Amino acid sequence: MPELPEVELVSRSLNTLVAGKTIHKAHLLRERLAPDSTPVEFAERLSGAKINSVGRRGKHILLDLDNARTLIVHLRMSGRFSLLAAERDDPKFTHAVFHFSEYERLVFDDQRHFGLMKIVDTDGLHQAKELAKLAPEPFSDEFSLKYFRNALAGSSRSLKEFLLDQTKVCGLGNIYASEAMFAAGIDPRISANSVSARRASRLFESVRAVLAEAVEHNANRPVDPENLEGSYFSGGSADGWLVYDRENEECVKCGSAIIRLKQGGRSTYFCRRCQRK
Secondary structure, eight states, X not given: XXXXXXXXXXXXXXXHHHTTOEESEEEESSGGGSTTSOHHHHHHHHTTEEEEEEEEETTEEEEEETTSEEEEEEOTTTEEEEEEETTSOOOTTEEEEEESSSSEXXXXXXXXXXXXXXXXXXXXXXGSHHHHTOOOOTTSSSSOHHHXXXXXXXXXXXXXXXXXXXXXXXXXXXXXXXXXXXXXXXXTTSBGGGOOHHHHHHHHHHHHHHHHHHHHHHHTSOOOTTOGGGGOOOOSSXXXXXXXXXXXXXXXXXXXXXXXXXXXXXEEEEETTTSBX
16 A cells, blocks of 8 residues: 555646646546545536645645545555546546546546545545544654654554554555664564653654655656556665565664564564564
């Protein structure tokens, strides 16, 4: 599932490609993509609206429209946007189409069928249930060391599960959580409220550094209008990720084997020697 840096890449790319364009016709082809709207309502609320800008909140893409509405999009596992010319066929699993003219359209396809769209009034955007409880953005002033320490102190869950909780730390998923804990040298199995002030400070900086590196890397990658999700960040070094998806490979720091374990039904990768309890 794309995490904050990947969603940032997609939102920036969409902003470059479609901001200022008018949606002349909108078609919802799979109703469960937008469960709060019928296909007729979906078309009525979006058709004729100009896209002012495209932004992001957490892992959600936000299309701000000039009709006082915002389209919230969550890519989930396999959602993809493509800006296609008239002669190009729709992808096999196309679930929504936004026509800008007879020559160009924005297509959303989703092979796994987990993506989500919701149309809300812009003045109530941040009260929408998808956004209302999200933690502060990792690069915002609100996401301070004090906030982070207090959030850690209030949770008895494992550190990995804490980092994946979007109401505590916004934008992290399996990849960046594993990489941040490795950078900070902390075992993912310890409880969040047992993290010392010193280690909390180190983890706080690691979370922001790992995300910032990925965002910066993505910012320099070329945009393919027909595959906006095809330029995902592929690792924090020339050889790829430092721990993620490297089970049984040598740790880049100490040479020990990288361990994989299940936490909350998801895989966690870490070095038993470098990441202490």
